[in-house]
Amino acid sequence: MTLFDNLLVILCLVGASCFFSMSEIALAASRKIRLRQLADEGDVRAERVLQLQAHPGSFFTVVQIGLNAVAIMGGIVGESAFRPHFIALLQPWLADPWLGKLSFLLSFVLVTSLFILLADLMPKRVAMAMPEWVALRLVAPMSWCITVLRPLVWLFNGLANGLFKLLHIPTARNDEITSDDIYAVMNAGAEAGVLDRGDQQMMENVFEMQTVSVTSAMTARDTLVYFLLQDSEEDIKRKITEAPHTKFLVCDGQLDTVKGVVDAKELLIRVINGEQISLEGSNLVHNTLIIPDSLSLSESMEYFKNSRADFAVVMNEYALVVGIVTTNDLQRAVMGAWSLHESEEQIIARDANSWLVDGVTPITDVMRAFGIEEFPHSQNYETIAGFMMYMLRKIPKRTDFVNYAGYKFEVVDIDAYRVDQLLVTRLDALDKAQ
Template identity: 85%
Template sequence: MNFFDNVIIISGLIGTSCFFSMSEIALAASRKIRLRQMSDEGDARAEKVLHLQAHPGNFFTVVQIGLNAVAIMGGIVGESAFTPYFHILLVPWLNDPWLTQLSFVLSFTLVTSLFILVADLMPKRIAMAIPERVAVTLVGPMMGCIVVLRPLVWLFNSAATGIFHLFRIQTTRNDEITSDDIYAVMDAGAEAGVLDKGEQQIMENAFEMQTVSVTSAMTARESLVYFLLQDSEADIKRKIAEEPHTKFLVCDGQLDMIRGFVDAKELLIRVINGEKITLKDNSLVHNCLIIPDTLSLSESMEYFKNSRADFAVVMNEYALVVGIATTNDLQRAVMGAWSLHESEEQIIARDSNSWLVDGVTPITDVMRAFGIEEFPHSQNYETIAGFMMYMLRKIPKRTDFVNYAGFKFEVVDIDAYKVDQLLVTRIDNPDKLSSDTGCK
């Protein structure tokens, strides 16, 4: 064969290898969501790629047959393809045996370099950059190769499948999308600038609504302001003046004896009209939605929607009131810092390494704020104060502390027996003090 014939053969082998390399990477890197979108838009080729992704055995068998056949033929042709021409170029400077050996090495190096650069690296990088576009372009020829090489495909594929079954190796691709996958996509979107940090946080909060308890968003029992049926008009006005809210619970003698709620606007109208205020007037007291404390935020939102209510009492299994929840509370849980007034923030940074944290801050908010993946046995508590009680195994006192996950959680304020505020400080050596507890 002359020089031109060798160039044609080598070029054909490189092109064939390039085709198989691009097909392999493109199919593996193509995003199923993007292909499904293209298929819905009418691109039949995308549906074929999805089919190959769902049943990749025949495809990868053809790819391996093609790549190995090209590699063998390239080795045979490349060994002597350009050796005579390098021999002619080097004759004036070298003599045998160095002349023959160097000519062969240069020919082999040239052919190998062409295969590595043009048939392997370049096509794979292109396929990685635009996998869906490459996949739909090459899926037709690849399906043709699968049909032409069907006998060989069946032989090798059957042998491989038998070996997989023998060692109980899974051969089907798992395309299930988990919450972790969605979080990873949102993180990538935030890094790329498609999402800003606030939008990312809102989306993450929305996904957590099914796992976060309603108790993490409610107003706790000890913070409730409520009326008693026995309250006088002066008592009612004083409570409204001291703690202005839009709605107030009405109880009979004690908090756990719920009779309903009153709307502050209706009370205001009566005051303006000079009418007497009495909670024994059934027209003022409305029935109250009551939900169990075992509901998630998502389930609570469904309750509000079905009941057309925006206010509910949260009760536990003993029919004791543990708090109240409103649609604003649920919205605040999703919106996070965007819906919090500055005075209502539960985590306040003192400097880059220390924070003041309200004791009733939900443990999920603490995890997000400090990048802590999990707290030990978190099913046993819902707030950071509960975490302190669980770790200390007692009712906390001022200066009690817990070192965990690279942070020191120290009690700095106690209201009766309630943990009112903590100081959270970053620890320089978290590995050494990963789970210490103690008292000063």
């Protein structure tokens, strides 16, 4: 055979190896979600790729048979094709035994380099860059190879399955998508600029609704403004003036004896019409939804949806009112800072390294604001004030502090044993200041 004939054979072998390399990487890297989308749109090739992904044993057996066979043949052909030409080239300067050894080494390096560059690196990088596109175009010839080599596939696949079974190694591909996978996709999208950071945060908040308690979004008991059945018209007007809400809780004598809820618009209509306002024995007080404090945000949303309500009283196991929650509160939990008025912000930056934090700020909001992965035993508290109480193992007082996750959490304001405000400072910033 001439040098041209040998080169042609080598290039054919390189092309065959390129085909098997691209097929292997494309099948492994193809995204199941994208393939399923193409299959639903009527692409038969996508369905065949999905079938190979579900049962890849025969496919990878053919790939390994092809790659090893081509590599062996390439070595044989390459050595006989290029060695005589290297001998003729080096004969004027070298004599045996160095002439034969160096010629063999050069032919080996040349053939190996061709296979590494053209049959391995380049096709695999192309397949990694666009796996679905490559997989769709190579699935038909790969299926044909599987059919032709079925006897060998049956033999080697059976041996491999027997060894896997003996070693208790699973062979089925796990395509279950977890919440961590979705978080990773959203983070990648945000880093690539495809997804806005605000949209990413909102979607993460939606996923967290299943694990975050409703108490993290409610208006706490100690800040509630409510009416008593016994309140006079002047008391009602004063409370509305001081806290102009759309709805008010109505109780009998004390907060824990809930009678219902009154709409401020109905009170306004009575005032406009010059009618007397009285809650006792009137039709102003309507029934209200009562939910347990053990519900998650998503479960609370379901309660609102089923009852067609937008206001609920949150009670604990002792039938004590712990707060109220509205659909706006749940929306705020999802939308985060987008739905907060400036005056309602619970975390306010003083400078680049310190923040003032309201004591009732949900612990999940603190985690997001400061990039803290988790708080210790967070199932025991819902707010940053609860975190301080848990860590200090006492009722906090002014100047008490806790160092955690690179931050100093210091109590700066107390209101009747309640942690009203904390100062959060980066510890490395404190060390530099000292």
